[in-house]
Amino acid sequence: xxxxxLLFTPGDLRLAxxxxxxxxxxxxxxxxxxFIWPRRGEGFERPGAARRWWLHHSLAALDAxxxxxxxxxxxxxxxxxxxxxxxxxxxxxxxxxxxxxxLLPHERRLASSIAPVLRRRSIRLIETVGRTLLDPEQLRTxxxxxxxxxxxxxxxxxxQYIPPTPFLPPARIPAPSFWPESDTLESLQLxxxxxxxxxxxxxxxxxxxxxxxxxxxxxxxxGLPHYDRARDRLDQEVTSKLSPYxxxxxxxxxxxxxxxxxxxxxxxSSKAVEAFRRQLAWREFGYYLLYHFPETMHRPLRPExxxxxxxTEAPELEAWQRGRTGIPVIDAAMRQLxxxxxxxxxxxxxxxxxxxxxxxxxxxxxxxxxxxxxVDADLANNTLGWQWTAGCGADAAPYFRIFNPVxxxxxxxxxxxxxxxxxxxxxxxxxPCIHAPWEAPSCAEMLREIGYPSPIVSLMxxxxxxxxxxxxxxxxxxxxxxxxxx
Numbered sequence: 001x002x003x004x005x006l007l008f009t010p011g012d013l014r015l016a017x018x019x020x021x022x023x024x025x026x027x028x029x030x031x032x033x034x035f036i037w038p039r040r041g042e043g044f045e046r047p048g049a050a051r052r053w054w055l056h057h058s059l060a061a062l063d064a065x066x067x068x069x070x071x072x073x074x075x076x077x078x079x080x081x082x083x084x085x086x087x088x089x090x091x092x093x094x095x096x097x098x099x100x101x102x103l104l105p106h107e108r109r110l111a112s113s114i115a116p117v118l119r120r121r122s123i124r125l126i127e128t129v130g131r132t133l134l135d136p137e138q139l140r141t142x143x144x145x146x147x148x149x150x151x152x153x154x155x156x157x158x159x160q161y162i163p164p165t166p167f168l169p170p171a172r173i174p175a176p177s178f179w180p181e182s183d184t185l186e187s188l189q190l191x192x193x194x195x196x197x198x199x200x201x202x203x204x205x206x207x208x209x210x211x212x213x214x215x216x217x218x219x220x221x222x223g224l225p226h227y228d229r230a231r232d233r234l235d236q237e238v239t240s241k242l243s244p245y246x247x248x249x250x251x252x253x254x255x256x257x258x259x260x261x262x263x264x265x266x267x268x269s270s271k272a273v274e275a276f277r278r279q280l281a282w283r284e285f286g287y288y289l290l291y292h293f294p295e296t297m298h299r300p301l302r303p304e305x306x307x308x309x310x311x312t313e314a315p316e317l318e319a320w321q322r323g324r325t326g327i328p329v330i331d332a333a334m335r336q337l338x339x340x341x342x343x344x345x346x347x348x349x350x351x352x353x354x355x356x357x358x359x360x361x362x363x364x365x366x367x368x369x370x371x372x373x374x375v376d377a378d379l380a381n382n383t384l385g386w387q388w389t390a391g392c393g394a395d396a397a398p399y400f401r402i403f404n405p406v407x408x409x410x411x412x413x414x415x416x417x418x419x420x421x422x423x424x425x426x427x428x429x430x431x432p433c434i435h436a437p438w439e440a441p442s443c444a445e446m447l448r449e450i451g452y453p454s455p456i457v458s459l460m461x462x463x464x465x466x467x468x469x470x471x472x473x474x475x476x477x478x479x480x481x482x483x484x485x486x
Contacts, residue, residue, distance in 0.1 A: 002095035003176050004029045005088065007036075008073070009107065010047060010248060011131050012100045013058045014209045015065055015169040017252035019128035022167045024098040027126075030176040033066055034074045034088070035059060036081045037188045044297050044379050045106040048372035050341040051247070053197045054207045056190035058248050061208030063185075071173040074182045082113035089117050092180060097123055100130035100249075103287055104379055105294040133161050133253050133284050136291035146292045148301075148394040153288065154281045163258045201341035201375055205244060212245035216256070220263055228275040232346045234329070234409075234418035239344060240276070243376035246283065253280055286384035289394050296383055296393065298364065304477055305392035309469065310362035316456050320355055321369055323423075326455035328435060329409035330354055332422035339422070341375035346412055352389035353403040358462040360469065363390035399470045402463050409435040425450045 006024045015021055024031045038046065047055060063073040078084035089097070097118065102111045118125050129135050139147060139156050147153035191197070205211075219240040230238040245251040257280060264273040293301055300306060319325050323334035333347035343351070348370075355366045367386040371377045387393025391401075413419060416434035420427045426434060433440035437447055438455055447454075 001177060002029050002093050004031045004096040004098060005092070005094045006031050006033045007085070007097065007099040008033060008062070009035075009100070009102075010051075010055055011104075012249035013055075013062050014212070014250050014252065015062070015069075016209065016213075017130075017167055017255045018100070018169075019130045019164065019167065020098045020100045020126070021169060021173075023126045023128050024096070025170065025173070027096045027098075029095055030174045031071065032074060032092070032176055032180065033071060033173075034076070034085075036076045036078055036084050037190075038081050039077050039079050044367075044371060044382075045104075048374070048377050049192055050197075050201060050373050050375045051377045052190040053192060053201060054205070054244060054248055054341075054375045056185065056188070057207040058250060059185055059188075059190075061210065061250075065169075065209060066173065069169065069171060069173045071175050072179065072182070074180055075185060075188065077183045077187050082110045085110070085114055086117050088180065089114065089121060089123060094121075094123050096126060098126045098128070101127045101132075101135060103131060103136065103291050105290075105297065108294075130252065130254075131249065132287045133157065133257065133280070136288045139288065147285075147288065150282065150285055150395040153285055154278065157281055157284060161257070163254050163261075166255075166258070200339050204340040204342070205375060207244070207248065207250070209250045212242070212250040215241055215245060216251065216259070220259065224260060224263055224268055224272055224276060226272070228269065228271040231275065232412050234344050234346060234413040235415065241342075243378075244342065247376040247378040247381075253283070256280060282384075283378075283381055285395075286378070286380035290380040290383055296387065297379065300363075300387060300390075300392035301394050302392050305390075307477055308392070308473055309360075310356075311360050312362045312365070314359060314361050316359050317355075317361055317365055319453075319456050320351070320359065320361075324453055325354070325457075326438065326453040327354070327405050327459075328416075328419045328423060328426060328437065329405050329413065332419045335422040337370075337373050341373060343374070344418075346408070348385060349389060350403050350405050350408055352386060353401075354405060354457075356386075356390040357399070357402040357466045358457050358459060360462075360466060363387060363392065400467055402466060404459060404463075406436045406459065423452075425452060 004024045004027045006020060012018060012020065059073065066073050076084050102108050134157065138160060139153065141147060141152070147156065219242060223238050223240055226238050230236050242251060242256070246253065257277060260273045260276050264270055289301070290296060320334065323331035323338065325331055330351055333343050333351050336347070337343045352366055355361050356363050363386040367382055370382055384393065388395065388397055391397055391399035409419070416431060419434055429437060429443055429446065433443040437443045
């Protein structure tokens, strides 16, 4: 009997609001859910350690949801995922292959690899838009070009996007008369050894689709009403905390767009809804750019920035990674990342600015660290965020926009609660010096007692040095590139 093969990826591990599952059900054939994991992988094409931990538990949760519906998840570990998928297409009576539209570079290569087999065996391919709001091919400027600036992209997205019909999975998913062989979840070797995660990120997160919905309900009740006014506050729990569930596909962006609109009709302010949808649009913009410019995983979108004199190796990098820079808000943010696998978005801007501007360390070193340590590590948005802050990407912050972490700390953590939570060794510091203790002689003895370091860089001097370097670099390349003032 013909079957439908439903391919899951690390970006769509859910049943509800999954258009690929909806399409598979509409074929009327028994469905074989499949997940293929590469035995080896390099760089940004293989999830980092924190997200692999999440992936292990998310796959377990997905399989449990499938089994409750009379189905199961088939797992395959392969040297080459394309070869593994082709082998299944060749040996199983597959009539239809369903998946959510491949967007990332390695996913699109896999799609190209299997295309000849699909044609030869007359297997129907159904690609649905499940990871983003729109197919990246749908949005173009009036001249037919790709958008490179967020605001016109955002306006075009709002004009064209219409949320699809809601979809909830049925109580039973049709199963085949026989199941292909499956590898065990343990054979994917996703969990860290030794197990550091149970003492860190496992204390802060519960992966899986059910947990995603619970987190969403909490945000709608307590976070969304204040989102437009307080989402940048480091010391308040206003951000949605939905990014790991979006990155791992346990929530649909279609669902989020729709439910915040429903919240507005129930009384939430239009400003709060607009602010949240704008963040969804930034996520969309990241996928859009990486789809059209896949080389930006490793190279700046603006080609002239390939010649910028970044520091690719620097002793300060480890201090930054470990939260030992001597700048409290930076160290609190990096400790939050190390201990919980997540970091507040405002803090991400601050630590990225310090690394790329004050320390002038290559943005890729920061992107690599985030990729390995974030449970919401998302290739498209990781690339967008780091290039935006470094000044070398689309719609980038000008290089001369250098965040002052002390001023930002005073504005978004005025009483130092965020700092004290993640840097408990500074808890005894009086409020006047919590943001910049090196400026208060009265705190010097206390800092020596607790062993907290002095700043690894002068914020004022490094800012001036970065600006001077930028001006010299811009002058040196003006004859090779069409450089405009940023």
